[in-house]
Structure formats: C-alpha cells, structure tokens
Amino acid sequence: MTQQTAPEGVPYLSLQQEFHSLQAEWFSRIESIGAGGAFILGPHVRAFEQEAAAYIGSEFAVAVANGTDALVLSLRALDIGPGDEVITSPFTFFATAEAISIVGATPVFADIDEASFNLDPESVAARINERTRAILPVHIFGNPADMERLNQLARQHGLKVIEDGAQAFGAHAGESIVGSLGDSGCFSFYPTKVLGCYGDGGLISTSDEVTRERLLKLRNHGASAPFTHDELGYNSRLDEVQAALLRIKLEKLEQDIAARTQVADWYDARLAGLDLVTPLRPARGRHAFNLYTIRHPRRDALRAHLNEHRIGNSQCYPLGLHLQRIYAGLGYRPGDLPVVDRLCGETLSLPIFPAMTETQVDYVCDRVAGI
Numbered sequence: 001m002t003q004q005t006a007p008e009g010v011p012y013l014s015l016q017q018e019f020h021s022l023q024a025e026w027f028s029r030i031e032s033i034g035a036g037g038a039f040i041l042g043p044h045v046r047a048f049e050q051e052a053a054a055y056i057g058s059e060f061a062v063a064v065a066n067g068t069d070a071l072v073l074s075l076r077a078l079d080i081g082p083g084d085e086v087i088t089s090p091f092t093f094f095a096t097a098e099a100i101s102i103v104g105a106t107p108v109f110a111d112i113d114e115a116s117f118n119l120d121p122e123s124v125a126a127r128i129n130e131r132t133r134a135i136l137p138v139h140i141f142g143n144p145a146d147m148e149r150l151n152q153l154a155r156q157h158g159l160k161v162i163e164d165g166a167q168a169f170g171a172h173a174g175e176s177i178v179g180s181l182g183d184s185g186c187f188s189f190y191p192t193k194v195l196g197c198y199g200d201g202g203l204i205s206t207s208d209e210v211t212r213e214r215l216l217k218l219r220n221h222g223a224s225a226p227f228t229h230d231e232l233g234y235n236s237r238l239d240e241v242q243a244a245l246l247r248i249k250l251e252k253l254e255q256d257i258a259a260r261t262q263v264a265d266w267y268d269a270r271l272a273g274l275d276l277v278t279p280l281r282p283a284r285g286r287h288a289f290n291l292y293t294i295r296h297p298r299r300d301a302l303r304a305h306l307n308e309h310r311i312g313n314s315q316c317y318p319l320g321l322h323l324q325r326i327y328a329g330l331g332y333r334p335g336d337l338p339v340v341d342r343l344c345g346e347t348l349s350l351p352i353f354p355a356m357t358e359t360q361v362d363y364v365c366d367r368v369a370g371i
Contacts, residue, residue, distance in 0.1 A: 012312025067188025
C-alpha cells in the first residue's frame, strides 16, 4: 500500500461533481416543466413510474414524497394497523419502525445475521404469532436480505412482505431486483441514496393492481376522483422537478453501481489482512453499496483517528431501535438481540460514492491500517 497525500482529506460523500455533470440536462427539463405548467403528478412523474417499474421488474410503481411515506402508505394499503404486529430489523434507520408505529401497528424486532447485517430468518420465525401480519426486511447498506427464506416464512404463515429498499435501489437478490420480491417494495430517493434526487422523494413498487389503486388514493388525500374522498390519506406526491432528475439518473444507474462496486473492490483488496471485517457480498445477487460498512474491534478509536485526518465516516447505527427511548415500553433489554447489540459497537461506514478515486481509497486505507 503506497502512502498518498490528500491535503483536503476524503469526504464521506460528494454530490457536487455529479450535480455539475447533470446540471445542463436537468435545468433544460426544469425550463420545459415551467413552460408546460405541470408541476405535480405530471408527465415526468408518470414516465418515471413506468421506467422504475420496468427496471425493478414489478408491474407498477407509485411515486410518493419520500421513503418514510412509502413505508407508511404500503402498510396502509395492505390494511395493517392497530392490533397487528410487524417483524422487522432494529439495525436500520428509525423510519422503518416509525412507519409501523404511525399506522398503529407494533414493531417486533428480530435479531440480524452477523455477516450480512440483515434479518436473521430464524430469529424472525421465533417471533411469529397470531398477531403477526407482515415481515418488513431491510436491505441494509445495499445488501439484499435473504428473501427466499423470508418469503417462505411468509407463505407458511400467511403474512405480507414489505421490502425496505431505501438503501438498495438496484441491488439483486438472486436473479431478481430488490423491490420485486414482496407484496410491495419501498424506496427513498434522499440525496445520499444509490438513486437519489436533490430533495426528498420516494417510490413504492408492487405487482398487485388492487394495492396500486389503493396507493394512488392514499398518496392524494384518499381521493378516488377530484373532490371525492373515500378515506383519510396523505399529501405525498413526487414533484415534476425531482422526477425529471430521477429519470436522468435512472439511465446512468448501472454505471453508478459499477463505479461503487469498483470502489468496494479497491477497499476489499487494500483492507485484506487487517484486523477488521469487510462487507459480505451476496453469494447470489448484487450488493448496491449504498454504504461500505466495516466491523472493527476498536471502532471508536478508528473513528477518532479518521476524523483527525479529515476522512468522512458514519456510525451506522450506534443504538439498535429496540433500545431507543421511544420503544422503551416494548420491554427490550440489552442482550435480548445480542448480534445487533454487538454490531452497534463495531460497525463504521467508510466513504463511498461513484466519483471516488483510487487515490482517495488508498488514503483512507492507509489511515485505517495506521490505527
């Protein structure tokens, strides 16, 4: 490993270079949107829904305002609410469990697989009871969950499956793309995601027409026709400006994932042999590498060392959702989910983005090796 100099350090994420490469085409579309006067649920939204569904391999896609709404509306569309339990991962962003609580259901947290960071199907199976209505796996960091085994459990017990693909747009589980393997798939287009817009945005994929029709109502105040409301819904609509950008970025998504994978390859090669664990890749499928998350026995010391050298990093996640204050009433205690508890003290995400250079990876790895 050769010593490299990087006076400015390495950012955790860099969106500026991507923005400048897309600016002319996106601004041209914004100008045409302004001239056309359709700003909400217009032609770019409809086209993006069709293109996203085709990419994912689902029959339909419904664009919404953000990834959290995608989860909430999916749960509502599948009639999950008060009295129901939904089994999910505590090793994820709060929105996953928050959405379950928002619809009045109870999140039930299962432990995760030590290698993949995804839901452990055996832990899920142990928590299924007469109140369980759904399993909500998270494809964490861009690594697809074990959908074959989770879907088998769902079929065995008559449960719905809602995929949280917020960090995994473009990931493959076997031969299928994430979002096509459950009753619905939920995506976030927050700017840091594999497919991100320059604001908030979200999407729900499904191959069930009844679910799609319900989602179309729920995202627009429960309306089945103008000024005709069948139920309480939401104001959750993707705007034309963001849809226009997402259409451009979807066209280059495979290129971006290939670039992320190249960065991950560099990391894997340079970090080999160190006292740490690099991310597991699926035996059958494709990691989208939204994040490159390692395990390190002295994570906090490593993080301080990286900060000293101006290397961006993120502690995803420092505390499992089962131990968050908001869920104290559920009765979880440290040690109940031992793998989650252990990994929360060991995991650290290193910089990764499509424009990251080999020199930047060298700089990061030299500092990781120097701790």
